[in-house]
Amino acid sequence: MTNPFSKLGISDDVVNAVKALGFENPTPIQEQAIPVLLEGSNDFVGLAQTGTGKTAAFGLPLLELINFKVNKPQALILCPTRELCLQIANDIRNFSKNLANAHVVAVYGGASIVQQLREIRNGVQIVVATPGRMLDIIDRKAIDFSNVNYVVLDEADEMLNMGFQEDINSILSTTPDDKKTWLFSATMPPEVRRIAKNYMENPTELTMGTKNTGNANIEHEYYVVRARDKYAALKRIVDYNPDIFGVVFCKTKMDTQDVAEHLIKDGYNADALHGDLSQQQRDKVMKRFRERSMQLLIATDVAARGIDVNDVTHVINFALPDEIESYTHRSGRTARAGKTGTSICIINSKEIGKIRQIEKIIGKKFTKAELPTGFDVCEKQLFGLIHRVHNVEVNEEQIDKYMSRINDEFADLTKEEVIKKFASLEFNRFLEYYQNAPDLNIREDEKFERNSRNGSRTFENNGGYTRLFINVGSVDDFTRGDLLGFVCNNGKISGKTIGKIDLKGVFSFVEVENSQVDTLFTNFKDVSYNGREVRIEVSGEPSTSRGSGDRRRGSGGFGSERRREGSGERRTDRRSSGRREGGNSGGGFRDFSGRKREERSGGGRREGGNDRKRRS
Numbered sequence: 001m002t003n004p005f006s007k008l009g010i011s012d013d014v015v016n017a018v019k020a021l022g023f024e025n026p027t028p029i030q031e032q033a034i035p036v037l038l039e040g041s042n043d044f045v046g047l048a049q050t051g052t053g054k055t056a057a058f059g060l061p062l063l064e065l066i067n068f069k070v071n072k073p074q075a076l077i078l079c080p081t082r083e084l085c086l087q088i089a090n091d092i093r094n095f096s097k098n099l100a101n102a103h104v105v106a107v108y109g110g111a112s113i114v115q116q117l118r119e120i121r122n123g124v125q126i127v128v129a130t131p132g133r134m135l136d137i138i139d140r141k142a143i144d145f146s147n148v149n150y151v152v153l154d155e156a157d158e159m160l161n162m163g164f165q166e167d168i169n170s171i172l173s174t175t176p177d178d179k180k181t182w183l184f185s186a187t188m189p190p191e192v193r194r195i196a197k198n199y200m201e202n203p204t205e206l207t208m209g210t211k212n213t214g215n216a217n218i219e220h221e222y223y224v225v226r227a228r229d230k231y232a233a234l235k236r237i238v239d240y241n242p243d244i245f246g247v248v249f250c251k252t253k254m255d256t257q258d259v260a261e262h263l264i265k266d267g268y269n270a271d272a273l274h275g276d277l278s279q280q281q282r283d284k285v286m287k288r289f290r291e292r293s294m295q296l297l298i299a300t301d302v303a304a305r306g307i308d309v310n311d312v313t314h315v316i317n318f319a320l321p322d323e324i325e326s327y328t329h330r331s332g333r334t335a336r337a338g339k340t341g342t343s344i345c346i347i348n349s350k351e352i353g354k355i356r357q358i359e360k361i362i363g364k365k366f367t368k369a370e371l372p373t374g375f376d377v378c379e380k381q382l383f384g385l386i387h388r389v390h391n392v393e394v395n396e397e398q399i400d401k402y403m404s405r406i407n408d409e410f411a412d413l414t415k416e417e418v419i420k421k422f423a424s425l426e427f428n429r430f431l432e433y434y435q436n437a438p439d440l441n442i443r444e445d446e447k448f449e450r451n452s453r454n455g456s457r458t459f460e461n462n463g464g465y466t467r468l469f470i471n472v473g474s475v476d477d478f479t480r481g482d483l484l485g486f487v488c489n490n491g492k493i494s495g496k497t498i499g500k501i502d503l504k505g506v507f508s509f510v511e512v513e514n515s516q517v518d519t520l521f522t523n524f525k526d527v528s529y530n531g532r533e534v535r536i537e538v539s540g541e542p543s544t545s546r547g548s549g550d551r552r553r554g555s556g557g558f559g560s561e562r563r564r565e566g567s568g569e570r571r572t573d574r575r576s577s578g579r580r581e582g583g584n585s586g587g588g589f590r591d592f593s594g595r596k597r598e599e600r601s602g603g604g605r606r607e608g609g610n611d612r613k614r615r616s
């Protein structure tokens with residue numbers, strides 16, 4: 001039987017490579033685009049979402065059209081971000097692994113230019129690049145594009161959004177006039193149309209789905225809450241979806257960092273991705289997310305562009321994007337490669353108009369959803385537990401030796417009683433936490449805000465230590481020792497007064513003797529590290545020094561904590577139940593979203609603006 005890719009005109013070596021990647025059948029965009037592009041004689045415009053298989057749609061034809069005996073750049077692929085650049089280069093290397101002398105170079109900012117120049121000097125046929133670094137290399141006269149026959153502009157709308165128009169113009173002016181240009185874009189705003197008009201001659205146009213529409217496999221929902229309840233709403237959505245694997249979008253880098261910090265403090269398995277992080281930090285965060293050792297990625301639009309992680313179940317718009325077109329990109333992070341997904345917007349009542357505008361663009365209606373009540377969450381979590389208990393794999397050999405003792409312990413209980421007690425073990429905790437949780441939904445007829453709950457943050461301390469949160473961690477290349485030195489030097493306290501140091505990714509927790517906390521806060525002012533303001537705060541989590549071992553690891557939440565622990569079907573920390581939304585963390589966030597934001601007004605830079613002129 002002929003392989004479906006062979007039928008489209010792809011040669012055996014490349015077909016074998018994609019087969020090895022598990023591609024059995026072409027995706028719709030591949031099916032339509034490959035035969036057209038293989039002709040190599042036309043400009044091309046493909047309107048396609050991310051996650052549809054467009055890299056292979058242009059990558060496979062390129063491999064057929066390039067002469068690999070010649071060690072000169074023959075194809076240039078421009079894309080908006082470093083992450084996407086690496087992904088495309090990696091994909092094409094995989095597709096071409098059976099082709100002798102095929103060389104692909106990835107050219108992007110934030111990494112050594114020397115190595116990239118060396119690879120170019122050694123001879124490459126395919127250059128995958130972000131515009132800024134590409135232009136640097138062209139300015140150094142380190143590349144010759146006179147043999148380029150094909151230029152691919154991938155995610156063209158994003159490149160324009162990021163302000164790369166001029167860079168693209170300059171780069172294209174160094175390529176031959178008779179090259180063919182293939183443009184891919186998720187949306188077709190007038191600026192992209194203009195590129196197509198200015199740089200292309202009668203391009204073949206293919207539209208996957210309707211113009212500007214989003215992926216049909218995505219359900220769109222919105223929740224209306226008060227601005228100050230957004231964070232509590234976010235947590236409730238996460239709690240109601242214990243298996244969530246999601247991307248949460250914020251507007252500014254600062255909001256991204258704040259939301260991630262609060263989630264981490266509340267025990268969720270989350271981390272931030274934004275442009276203030278170094279490339280190395282971003283890589284580390286992405287690696288954790290890709291490996292699913294993290295459950296929630298909190299990101300800005302710019303940082304999340306081109307993220308190719310399959311199986312994302314939810315995209316949550318903690319803030320709606322300023323540019324409505326960006327919604328398509330955000331929601332496209334879920335429902336990739338034929339899967340389904342949900343895109344959620346948490347909005348206030350003034351933003352309903354924006355939802356209607358988005359509906360017009362994506363050509364799909366949103367469902368107005370109601371936030372689950374505390375009891376709904378309890379029920380969901382309870383039955384999640386019951387299913388896990390039902391399905392847990394029993395290690396017969398190991399458990400057998402304890403069975404007779406376990407049976408003895410339960411001898412006075414009936415089966416029903418045992419089941420009830422097992423279920424209650426978790427259920428009581430959920431109930432304790434959620435039974436007084438307020439209704440966060442705003443009713444249409446509701447004019448006046450209800451009295452807010454007490455917004456003060458409380459914390460416990462234990463064994464004479466206070467647990468402090470600090471927004472630096474292992475991604476800043478801190479070791480525990482470095483962090484100890486950093487805290488003590490800046491806070492002017494002795495290292496002997498430090499308890500446990502819990503080094504996380506972008507954050508850490510440090511325990512300090514209660515008597516030293518005031519001194520630390522008095523001295524720890526205007527501290528920065530690598531240009532980032534370093535903040536230290538009392539953590540919402542209790543300090544656990546003096547014999548409490550690992551109990552704190554259970555302090556977060558239900559589903560999220562399980563994921564963090566990996567296999568943990570059960571947690572031991574009874575204190576954890578009441579601390580996620582109600583008085584403590586919800587209050588903390590109100591503080592954050594109200595007072596702190598006012599202090600910061602104007603400080604939360606839009607990431608796009610900042611990156612606009614930055615060379616990639």
Ligand code: AMP
Nearest residue numbers: 023025026027050051052053054055337
């Ligand atoms: P892309 O839109 O190129 O980023 O591709 C999205 C995801 O789909 C990637 O993980 C690809 O590896 C995968 N993919 C692309 N084409 C196919 C195919 N024909 N069959 C199965 N998976 C594919």
